[in-house]
Amino acid sequence: MKLLVCISHVPDTTSKINFTEGDTKFDTSGVQFVINPNDEFGLTRAMWFKEKQNATVDVISVGGAETEPTLRKALAIGADAAIRINAEATDGHTVATYLATAAKEGAYDLIIAGRESIDYNGGMVPGMLAAMIDANFVTNCISLEIDGTTATAVREIDGGKETISTVLPLVIGGQKGLVEESDLRIPNMRGIMMARKKPLTVVNPTAEASKTQAVAFEKPAPRGAVKLVDAENIDELINLLHNEAKVI
Amino acid sequence: MSVLVYIESEQGKFKKAAFEAASYGKAVADAMGSSLVALTFNTEDASELGAYGVEKVLNTNSVADFNAKIYADIIKQAAEKEVASVVVLSSSADSRYIAPLLSVGLKAGYASNVVAAPSSLEPFVVKRSAFTNKAFCNTEISTAIKIVGVSNNSFGLVENKTTAQLENFSPSIAPSSTKVTSVDKASDKVTIADADIVVSAGRGLKGPENWGLIEDLADVLGAATACSKPVSDLGWRPHSEHVGQTGKPVATNLYIAIGISGAIQHLAGINSSKIKVVINTDPEAPFFKAADYGIVGDAFDVVPELIEKLKVFKAQNA
Numbered sequence A: 001m002k003l004l005v006c007i008s009h010v011p012d013t014t015s016k017i018n019f020t021e022g023d024t025k026f027d028t029s030g031v032q033f034v035i036n037p038n039d040e041f042g043l044t045r046a047m048w049f050k051e052k053q054n055a056t057v058d059v060i061s062v063g064g065a066e067t068e069p070t071l072r073k074a075l076a077i078g079a080d081a082a083i084r085i086n087a088e089a090t091d092g093h094t095v096a097t098y099l100a101t102a103a104k105e106g107a108y109d110l111i112i113a114g115r116e117s118i119d120y121n122g123g124m125v126p127g128m129l130a131a132m133i134d135a136n137f138v139t140n141c142i143s144l145e146i147d148g149t150t151a152t153a154v155r156e157i158d159g160g161k162e163t164i165s166t167v168l169p170l171v172i173g174g175q176k177g178l179v180e181e182s183d184l185r186i187p188n189m190r191g192i193m194m195a196r197k198k199p200l201t202v203v204n205p206t207a208e209a210s211k212t213q214a215v216a217f218e219k220p221a222p223r224g225a226v227k228l229v230d231a232e233n234i235d236e237l238i239n240l241l242h243n244e245a246k247v248i
Numbered sequence B: 001m002s003v004l005v006y007i008e009s010e011q012g013k014f015k016k017a018a019f020e021a022a023s024y025g026k027a028v029a030d031a032m033g034s035s036l037v038a039l040t041f042n043t044e045d046a047s048e049l050g051a052y053g054v055e056k057v058l059n060t061n062s063v064a065d066f067n068a069k070i071y072a073d074i075i076k077q078a079a080e081k082e083v084a085s086v087v088v089l090s091s092s093a094d095s096r097y098i099a100p101l102l103s104v105g106l107k108a109g110y111a112s113n114v115v116a117a118p119s120s121l122e123p124f125v126v127k128r129s130a131f132t133n134k135a136f137c138n139t140e141i142s143t144a145i146k147i148v149g150v151s152n153n154s155f156g157l158v159e160n161k162t163t164a165q166l167e168n169f170s171p172s173i174a175p176s177s178t179k180v181t182s183v184d185k186a187s188d189k190v191t192i193a194d195a196d197i198v199v200s201a202g203r204g205l206k207g208p209e210n211w212g213l214i215e216d217l218a219d220v221l222g223a224a225t226a227c228s229k230p231v232s233d234l235g236w237r238p239h240s241e242h243v244g245q246t247g248k249p250v251a252t253n254l255y256i257a258i259g260i261s262g263a264i265q266h267l268a269g270i271n272s273s274k275i276k277v278v279i280n281t282d283p284e285a286p287f288f289k290a291a292d293y294g295i296v297g298d299a300f301d302v303v304p305e306l307i308e309k310l311k312v313f314k315a316q317n318a
């Protein structure tokens, strides 16, 4: 089984979000980048397929040279080879188009991406990719088993979950549940050494027009101070929620 | 030309998020001087949609079970039939599943998590939340057809009385190798996605045995229950209740956080809720800086009393 894991290189969850150039660009100064948390769950599940079902695992990212440490980390965790598509990830559609080209070339059976990235937050790349390469697609995926060419996936729905039976080729939008938090791996010394020798191929894409453009960013308006209510005066809280906030 | 809205229903009833999507669609249609068409599945009576400005309803009875690919294809055919220039969906799990597929099918740019009506039609610019609610991004959609995913509880319900004409729609349906084999869903519980109020608790509750308190409070308020990440990692509560940057986003009218410290990852996911109430023993807990109302106190004293007082309040205001 040939498996591809899509890796989005995103600001660490503790990052403060600021913008520069007249609020048109994300300010990366002082920001730590990590593997998108949803992708990390997917990568860890991919390691299981590698170890238990002999899958080969490639990782791919669309981005500049600054994303290479993130790809190297994925190699250190155990992926076999990495591909970097040398382009700025301008919008979901563009990223999906580049990934689709690579996915077709590699003839992957299974592509694991994340439910959403924590930076752009589009929740769109995996679905678009699936549609472009005419693969089956399951998002919000919290469990995945492969048996030959059939797949059984569990998808989180609003208020519950559903089990889906489908066939490869398949694209997944994964999240926690695919593996547990405690299954996540930290690269060890051996992994880091081996990762240096693994192939990281850089591909230049053909030009692609994006369908959406970020015009300007905004930060949420600063909020007023909290109104503290005495623990002995619960009636006051109910009164405020009813008459002032009008939410009960 | 028209604006098309995809209307979801649940057990034969239209979802509130669908009415919100229709309200949004009506605002766009009015601004463009066009009309609002809705697409429903397996509906007999669509008159309720008239309240939100829907003039025409295409209903299809061609599929029984949900299938994202097939639904996306049907919405595409409806959009083409109605010459839609904007297609509006909600932010439900199903809508978010469908929208990217539809986007490729219609060659239409898609903006998700949209929180406000377009600030301009030419160019078409919408405000969406990004960086897991830590910021907003004004996004231009530059394709002829535009797809907008409206964030829950962001636009609200706006009534616009008209009469909705129901029309039968028979799209062509391609076979699919994807099938839902089982659904596991509590029908008696309010879901985080659909709730107006969410009651959420963290490690301050000490252990799973104390969650009766949280469920009781949720019951009185008709609320959904949620929790912080460590609580689900510890197995005290199911993963589906984990909210925050790496869990579910929450955008409700009222979010009550009990024994949750207010870490940046937690706040990121719940920030777009309108009113936030915090109950925490520690006056220095960061959550107080992000809240509208707060009580410094022990959950085990405050919550039981809150439940009793709310029961009295509910009885009086019934």
Ligand SMILES: Cc1cc2nc3c(=O)[nH]c(=O)nc-3n(C[C@H](O)[C@H](O)[C@H](O)COP(=O)(O)OP(=O)(O)OC[C@H]3O[C@@H](n4cnc5c(N)ncnc54)[C@H](O)[C@@H]3O)c2cc1C
Pocket: A013, A037, B201, B202, B203, B204, B205, B227, B228, B229, B230, B231, B242, B243, B244, B245, B246, B247, B258, B259, B260, B261, B262, B263, B264, B265, B266, B269, B279, B280, B281, B282, B285, B297, B298, B299, B300
């Ligand atoms: C990559 C990453 C992603 C993450 N994503 C998320 C996420 O999506 N969602 C999330 O929630 N967290 C997330 N976290 C974890 C986050 O950083 C915090 O660790 C977590 O939110 C803390 O949970 P808590 O508030 O329940 O527990 P604690 O931080 O332990 O806080 C417990 C609080 O309860 C209070 N308390 C104690 N006893 C009582 C009492 N009797 N009555 C009232 N209050 C009491 C304490 O004063 C304290 O403020 C993430 C972390 C990382 C590293």
Ligand SMILES: Nc1ncnc2c1ncn2[C@@H]1O[C@H](COP(=O)(O)O)[C@@H](O)[C@H]1O
Pocket: A006, A007, A008, A009, A036, A038, A039, A060, A061, A062, A063, A089, A092, A095, A112, A113, A114, A115, A116, A117, A118, A120, A121, A122, A123, A124, A125, A126
């Ligand atoms: N620049 C990128 N390179 C590779 N994969 C990406 C990129 N952006 C997004 N993805 C994948 O698509 C998923 C959803 O991203 P998004 O649609 O941006 O929310 C992520 O979890 C990744 O798996």
